[in-house]
Amino acid sequence: MSTIPSVPGGARRRGFLLMLPSLLWMVGLLIIPLGLVLVMSFGRRDPDGNVIYTFTLDNYLRLLGFSRSYPCGSTPPPCFDALYLSILWRSLVLGFQTTVLTVLIGYPLAYFIARAPASRRNSYLLLVLIPLWTNFVIRLYAWMIILRSQGVLNSVLGWLAGLLNLPFQPLELLYTPGAVLLGMVYEFLPFMILPIYTSLEKINPSLYEAAADLGANPWRTLWRVTLPLSMPGIVAGTILVFVPVMGTFIVSDILGGRQVILIGNLIQRQFLDARDPAFGSAASILLMVLTLAMTLYYTRRFGFGEEITSA
Amino acid sequence: MNHRHSFWLYFTVILVYAFLYIPIFVLITYSFNSSRINVRFEGIVNLEPCGPFYWFCQLSRNREVINAVRNSLIIATLSTMGSTVIGTMAALALQRHDFPLKRFAEGSLYIPIIIPELVMGIGILVLFTTVFRGINTAFHLQGNARLGMGLGTVIVSHIAFSVPFVALVVRARLHGFDRAIEEAARDLGATEWITFWRVTLPNITPSVLAGALLAFTLSLDDFIITFFTTGPGATTLPIYIYGLLRRTITPEINALSTVWIGIVFVLLLVIQRVQQRD
Numbered sequence: 001m002s003t004i005p006s007v008p009g010g011a012r013r014r015g016f017l018l019m020l021p022s023l024l025w026m027v028g029l030l031i032i033p034l035g036l037v038l039v040m041s042f043g044r045r046d047p048d049g050n051v052i053y054t055f056t057l058d059n060y061l062r063l064l065g066f067s068r069s070y071p072c073g074s075t076p077p078p079c080f081d082a083l084y085l086s087i088l089w090r091s092l093v094l095g096f097q098t099t100v101l102t103v104l105i106g107y108p109l110a111y112f113i114a115r116a117p118a119s120r121r122n123s124y125l126l127l128v129l130i131p132l133w134t135n136f137v138i139r140l141y142a143w144m145i146i147l148r149s150q151g152v153l154n155s156v157l158g159w160l161a162g163l164l165n166l167p168f169q170p171l172e173l174l175y176t177p178g179a180v181l182l183g184m185v186y187e188f189l190p191f192m193i194l195p196i197y198t199s200l201e202k203i204n205p206s207l208y209e210a211a212a213d214l215g216a217n218p219w220r221t222l223w224r225v226t227l228p229l230s231m232p233g234i235v236a237g238t239i240l241v242f243v244p245v246m247g248t249f250i251v252s253d254i255l256g257g258r259q260v261i262l263i264g265n266l267i268q269r270q271f272l273d274a275r276d277p278a279f280g281s282a283a284s285i286l287l288m289v290l291t292l293a294m295t296l297y298y299t300r301r302f303g304f305g306e307e308i309t310s311a
Numbered sequence: 312m313n314h315r316h317s318f319w320l321y322f323t324v325i326l327v328y329a330f331l332y333i334p335i336f337v338l339i340t341y342s343f344n345s346s347r348i349n350v351r352f353e354g355i356v357n358l359e360p361c362g363p364f365y366w367f368c369q370l371s372r373n374r375e376v377i378n379a380v381r382n383s384l385i386i387a388t389l390s391t392m393g394s395t396v397i398g399t400m401a402a403l404a405l406q407r408h409d410f411p412l413k414r415f416a417e418g419s420l421y422i423p424i425i426i427p428e429l430v431m432g433i434g435i436l437v438l439f440t441t442v443f444r445g446i447n448t449a450f451h452l453q454g455n456a457r458l459g460m461g462l463g464t465v466i467v468s469h470i471a472f473s474v475p476f477v478a479l480v481v482r483a484r485l486h487g488f489d490r491a492i493e494e495a496a497r498d499l500g501a502t503e504w505i506t507f508w509r510v511t512l513p514n515i516t517p518s519v520l521a522g523a524l525l526a527f528t529l530s531l532d533d534f535i536i537t538f539f540t541t542g543p544g545a546t547t548l549p550i551y552i553y554g555l556l557r558r559t560i561t562p563e564i565n566a567l568s569t570v571w572i573g574i575v576f577v578l579l580l581v582i583q584r585v586q587q588r589d
Contacts, residue, residue, distance in 0.1 A: 011408055011409070012408065012409060012410045012411070013410070014408060015404045015407070015408025015409060015410035015413070016404070016408075016410035016411060016412070018400045018401070018403050018404035018408065019400070019401055019404040019405070019410065019412075019413075019416050021396075021397040021400060021401075022397050022398065022400065022401035022404075022416065022419075022420070022474050022478065023412070023416050023419065025397060025470060025471050025474055026416075026419035026420065026422065026471070026474070027419070029435055029438070029467065029468060029470075029471035030419070030422045030423065030426075030431060030434070030471060031419065031422070032438060033431070033433075033434025033435050033437060033438040034426075034430070034431075034434050036434060036437045036438055036441065037430070037433055037434045037437055040437060105327055105330070106327075108320060108323040108324060108327065109323070109324055109327045109328070111320070112320060112321075112324045122583060122587070126579060126580075126583055127328060127331075128331070129579055130335075130572075130575065130576060130579060131331045131332065131334075131335060133528050133532060133575045133578075133579060134335060134568075134571065134572050134575055135531070135532055135548070135549055135552075135568070135571060136532055136534055136549065137534055137549040137552045137553050137556070138338065138549075138552060138568045138571060138572075139334060139335075140556070141338070141552065141556055141560070141564065141568070142334035142335065142337055142338045142568075143334055144556065145337055145338070145341055145349075146333075146334060146337055148350060150350045150351045151350070151351070152337055152352075155351065155352075186330070186331075186334070189330075189331070218317070239425070243425065243426075243427055244427065244428065246427060247427025247428055247429040247430065247535075248428075248429065248535065249429065249535075250534060250535070250553065254553075254556055264429055267429060267433065268429070271433060271436065271539070277437070280433065281433070281437070284429070284430045284433050284434075285430075287427055287429070287430060288426055288427065288430045291425070291426070291427055292425065292426070295425050
């Protein structure tokens with residue numbers, strides 16, 4: 001506070017006042033709402049779909065398969081139903097697959113950009129950003145056009161088959177789990193590329209030369225030098241990809257055509273069609289706890305710095 | 312610093328860029344489709360008015376689209392103004408002052424980054440419905456006087472998720488700020504307020520603008536939070552397109568996407584320029 005010749009108490013008050021609007025917004029629109037969701041998750045649904053605030057763990061037990069008040073198919077309660085566990089498991093698997101694929105696809109591009117001449121790096125990065133800022137929903141629509149049974153991909157395949165005189169049946173690509181995975185990878189790929197790029201760009205190029213001078217071949221250099229030094233970027237990218245994949249319902253809604261139900265779809269339906277906000281709140285809290293646990297585990301284990309904010 | 316990369320690296324890079332751009336190329340191509348149902352490409356449209364740009368002209372007469380665009384722009388503009396001011400104030404506070412609850416305030420800014428947007432959206436939905444129901448019953452509000460979701464709720468919610476990003480961008484710039492020039496201004500007799508307006512603010516303007524543009528694009532792109540906080544008459548473009556995707560879509564929506572991509576492209580070029588000057 002060298003430039004502000006006022007009493008420390010005044011400076012503290014000034015700092016607090018500057019922070020106040022942000023604090024109000026974060027508490028009022030993020031922390032209090034999360035608290036409300038937590039309270040609601042212990043509630044119960046009345047026959048009209050309203051929430052009765054009590055304290056019951058029924059919603060959480062139901063998520064884990066132990067239904068105390070809802071029938072499981074034709075079996076009356078109490079009963080065991082793995083439906084929600086399987087939805088949760090499918091979402092986790094999809095999150096994992098998306099993360100691995102985005103690393104495999106994104107790493108070479110991030111590496112290429114980081115080692116390009118400094119004058120061209122910004123343009124290469126801009127090329128990654130343009131699809132990212134083309135609206136999320138519009139990009140899903142593009143994949144609908146490509147994957148439809150009469151869509152672009154099937155037309156190209158049919159044309160190729162025609163050239164080779166092969167019989168061709170249009171493939172059913174849209175409304176499949178594969179389409180949802182493809183959509184997720186496409187939507188979130190830039191969130192993996194940007195942090196990996198940030199960590200790769202910080203590596204001193206003389207390290208590569210040193211490795212080569214010491215007799216390491218390119219693969220060994222990649223494995224023993226580049227990869228370990230870019231781990232913070234991969235960790236940040238993993239969080240930036242995994243968290244939104246777990247928390248979206250629109251990719252599976254549009255490209256999965258209601259065939260693929262993820263935890264995001266489950267939550268969304270409780271607040272709209274199914275009208276069981278208490279159960280939806282419990283699923284939201286479970287989702288939040290899962291993603292927070294993963295984030296904490298990763299940051300404790302590997303740590304990351306400015307990479308998380310690079311996207 | 313020129314490196315010779317292997318053939319396979321170049322090959323992979325081209326494939327990845329192709330993967331990123333083929334859908335966008337397809338979208339733009341289909342906005343000139345002569346087929347109304349838009350399932351397969353059946354040649355370039357050539358209808359009066361406007362010939363090949365038929366769908367663009369149809370688009371400009373579509374009241375629903377115009378309303379959605381207008382709502383998107385109103386929401387993005389107002390939420391950007393709010394989040395830029397609030398975020399810049401937060402950045403100044405965190406970088407230059409010590410105050411009660413500082414660690415808590417700083418930590419709270421990370422919530423939108425680590426918590427799934429869906430959970431935030433649900434939370435804000437629950438908050439607004441609870442508060443509005445309470446007020447409506449307490450004051451016996453009827454008909455149009457009843458509080459409900461609309462442009463206001465969307466704007467307030469967009470500010471909530473944009474503030475942290477503005478604060479991060481501005482704070483990064485403040486970190487490298489040479490405070491000697493502020494001291495010089497003070498020594499020359501400028502008041503604190505004048506020093507802020509004439510010295511500090513002009514110096515951090517590029518990062519404030521970069522933060523504002525980021526907030527603007529985040530708001531335009533947002534689907535999930537908007538989905539849960541919007542109401543009658545406050546349909547944004549992403550929400551409108553989402554509704555159409557579940558029915559039939561004409562090439563009008565492609566034309567709209569093409570215009571959108573063009574605008575985003577120009578905005579990104581502007582951001583790039585601003586940051587390079589920074």
